[in-house]
Amino acid sequence: MKLMEESIEDATKDLCAWIVKVEPGQARPLLERMSKRADGEARDVLIANADMVFGMDHLRSALYHAKKAMVEGANASDSLVMETLLYTSGERQLSTAIRKMSVGDETTDIIVAVLQGRVDPMEGWLELPDVPAHSSRERLKRFGITEEELCTFEGRLEELVLERVAAVDVLKK
Numbered sequence: 001m002k003l004m005e006e007s008i009e010d011a012t013k014d015l016c017a018w019i020v021k022v023e024p025g026q027a028r029p030l031l032e033r034m035s036k037r038a039d040g041e042a043r044d045v046l047i048a049n050a051d052m053v054f055g056m057d058h059l060r061s062a063l064y065h066a067k068k069a070m071v072e073g074a075n076a077s078d079s080l081v082m083e084t085l086l087y088t089s090g091e092r093q094l095s096t097a098i099r100k101m102s103v104g105d106e107t108t109d110i111i112v113a114v115l116q117g118r119v120d121p122m123e124g125w126l127e128l129p130d131v132p133a134h135s136s137r138e139r140l141k142r143f144g145i146t147e148e149e150l151c152t153f154e155g156r157l158e159e160l161v162l163e164r165v166a167a168v169d170v171l172k173k
Contacts, residue, residue: 004068011067012060017113018125019050027103027110034112034119044080046099048088050109053144054161055131061165062087069154069169071079090144090164092171102145131158149150 012025022030029163031047046059053059067085069075077083084109089097103110111128112119121127135158145160153160 002071006073008064011064013043017059017111017128018121019128020110020112020125022108025105027107032104044115046081046084046113048111048116049103049107050111052101053111054158056128057130058161061162063115084115087165088166090117
């Protein structure tokens with residue numbers, strides 16, 4: 001079995017991500033435009049509901065675990081974008097991950113993350129911080145963190161999200 005030898009810093013050094021505000025009903029058209037642009041320029045671009053992404057640390061961890069799974073032959077998808085989406089969601093099943101992370105007609109904040117390649121940000125795109133300024137308990141619960149986890153954990157609550165990302169390796173087996 002081949003093992004991942006890169007550090008998380010090396011494996012994710014090209015990752016760039018932005019928060020993009022859109023009007024209701026405009027998230028899906030942006031997703032379609034970005035997908036066509038990425039395909040045409042050989043880039044891997046992940047677009048997700050910003051409510052389910054807890055900063056660059058969250059995306060770095062998900063991308064690292066996705067690349068590691070692909071190198072080690074433990075991937076659930078042949079696509080780096082879909083494998084990263086799976087890890088970002090903290091879910092075991094790709095279909096559940098897609099439902100959880102997808103943008104919809106009511107979505108007004110989305111994440112545009114360039115996993116490989118380069119995309120110049122458009123006007124109004126805000127760089128995604130390493131950790132969010134504030135993550136409400138309600139938002140963490142929507143992500144799937146239980147009340148019990150919230151009550152027993154000491155430290156930054158966002159670290160519970162990173163634990164979920166890492167747990168996908170165990171859940172997939």
